[in-house]
Amino acid sequence: MDALFDIVIVGGGLVGASLACRLKNANFKIALVEGQSPAEDLYEWDQRIYAISRGSKRYLEEAGAWQKMDFSRCQPVSKMDISGDTSGNLVFDAANAQLSELAVILESRHLQGAIWNALPTSERFELVQPARPVSVSYHSHYAELLLDNGRTLNTKLIVGADGARSWVRQQVQTQAGRSDQPIPYRQKGVVANFNTEKPHHGVAWQWFQADGSILAWLPLSGNRMSMVWSAQDELADELCALSAEDLAARVEVAGGKLLGKLTPITPAAGFPLRALVLPNLVGRRMALVGDAAHLVHPLAGQGVNLGFQDAKDLANILLSSPSVDCGSPSLLQRYERNRRFDILAMDGVTKNLHRLFNAQGSAPKWIRNIGMTITNKAPLIKEALIRHALG
Numbered sequence: 049m050d051a052l053f054d055i056v057i058v059g060g061g062l063v064g065a066s067l068a069c070r071l072k073n074a075n076f077k078i079a080l081v082e083g084q085s086p087a088e089d090l091y092e093w094d095q096r097i098y099a100i101s102r103g104s105k106r107y108l109e110e111a112g113a114w115q116k117m118d119f120s121r122c123q124p125v126s127k128m129d130i131s132g133d134t135s136g137n138l139v140f141d142a143a144n145a146q147l148s149e150l151a152v153i154l155e156s157r158h159l160q161g162a163i164w165n166a167l168p169t170s171e172r173f174e175l176v177q178p179a180r181p182v183s184v185s186y187h188s189h190y191a192e193l194l195l196d197n198g199r200t201l202n203t204k205l206i207v208g209a210d211g212a213r214s215w216v217r218q219q220v221q222t223q224a225g226r227s228d229q230p231i232p233y234r235q236k237g238v239v240a241n242f243n244t245e246k247p248h249h250g251v252a253w254q255w256f257q258a259d260g261s262i263l264a265w266l267p268l269s270g271n272r273m274s275m276v277w278s279a280q281d282e283l284a285d286e287l288c289a290l291s292a293e294d295l296a297a298r299v300e301v302a303g304g305k306l307l308g309k310l311t312p313i314t315p316a317a318g319f320p321l322r323a324l325v326l327p328n329l330v331g332r333r334m335a336l337v338g339d340a341a342h343l344v345h346p347l348a349g350q351g352v353n354l355g356f357q358d359a360k361d362l363a364n365i366l367l368s369s370p371s372v373d374c375g376s377p378s379l380l381q382r383y384e385r386n387r388r389f390d391i392l393a394m395d396g397v398t399k400n401l402h403r404l405f406n407a408q409g410s411a412p413k414w415i416r417n418i419g420m421t422i423t424n425k426a427p428l429i430k431e432a433l434i435r436h437a438l439g
């Protein structure tokens with residue numbers, strides 16, 4: 049028989065690769081199977097930006113990846129200023145909560161590079177790239193994963209970290225006799241980066257617009273910012289079709305010219321937005337993490353943070369039971385139980401906010417704006433919201 053792995057992680061994105069890093073000091077034999085070749089041009093600005101919560105930052109420190117970041121490309125958020133479509137306003141201030149920052153804004157590609165630089169180097173770790181699984185079969189004490197490069201990996205546990213179109217999720221679903229599919233919001237997240245005329249002072253802004261779209265300006269290091277405009281497909285397509293200069297002018301006006309003149313750094317890119325919550329996160333010798341396990345609207349900027357929390361919980365369970373079979377039903381069920389509440393809560397918050405801000409008519413308009421203003425005046429609720437968002 050070929051060598052037996054304890055864990056095969058399918059998908060070397062942010063979540064899957066971070067899990068391999070987090071487990072590197074334990075005695076597990078691990079393979080990371082990634083479908084794509086390594087990314088290049090790390091020094092070009094990436095339009096894909098994340099607000100990394102303090103909980104995720106701690107996890108990435110434990111995984112040894114945070115230390116590999118280029119901090120000159122990271123921007124702490126000191127304040128979040130959220131506006132409704134009429135008078136509603138909600139402000140979260142790090143200083144008021146005695147925190148050094150609310151989150152750190154950074155580029156996806158840079159974080160990915162840092163995580164990959166922290167991957168294990170021991171002989172108990174193997175990176176299999178580029179390769180994708182094509183089938184799985186089971187023996188009494190392990191699963192056998194056949195890859196498209198002809199290789200077979202025998203393993204006690206398969207972790208599906210293969211993103212929104214996960215192959216591993218399909219296997220888990222088939223085993224459970226289900227076929228849940230992501231539900232499109234019929235919206236795209238349009239992202240682009242800009243130089244700003246005025247300094248942002250570490251403030252992130254978000255506007256819930258009257259047309260149901262949500263515009264976010266996230267501060268980047270220096271006089272730069274990144275926008276995420278979650279908009280109905282028609283508006284999103286219109287924004288993506290604009291020249292970089294016309295888009296900058298449009299974004300400038302939509303944000304009330306708060307940062308003066310904007311000049312483009314990157315062209316716009318649009319990502320279709322979908323929602324997915326699964327009843328089951330585990331299957332036979334399989335566990336799902338990250339976007340393979342759930343898809344949430346980016347309005348709360350929590351997708352990857354939720355994924356890092358999955359990886360952290362799964363790692364903690366595996367590390368706390370080193371002598372137990374990694375794919376045993378008891379461990380997998382523990383993981384599923386641990387994650388259920390967080391995932392359902394985040395899904396509920398994002399879906400309800402999305403519904404509330406898309407509802408037409410004066411009553412929903414009044415409720416959403418007055419709700420923000422009341423929350424803004426309730427320090428205990430605000431503190432609870434901050435603590436939850438910080439992870």
Ligand SMILES: Cc1cc2nc3c(=O)[nH]c(=O)nc-3n(C[C@H](O)[C@H](O)[C@H](O)COP(=O)(O)OP(=O)(O)OC[C@H]3O[C@@H](n4cnc5c(N)ncnc54)[C@H](O)[C@@H]3O)c2cc1C
Pocket residue numbers: 058059060061062063064081082083084097098099100179180181209210211212213214215236237238239276319320321337338339340346349350351352353354355
């Ligand atoms: C517009 C937009 C803005 C967002 N903004 C934020 C934000 O501000 N904050 C936030 O927390 N989240 C945000 N998100 C969500 C975030 O992008 C995802 O949650 C995150 O990328 C998920 O990471 P992952 O590692 O699970 O999946 P991915 O990053 O998709 O990685 C999956 C990996 O698996 C590989 N793969 C895929 N299939 C296979 C296969 N069959 N075999 C082998 N390898 C495979 C892929 O090549 C990839 O490397 C946003 C999303 C969108 C669309």
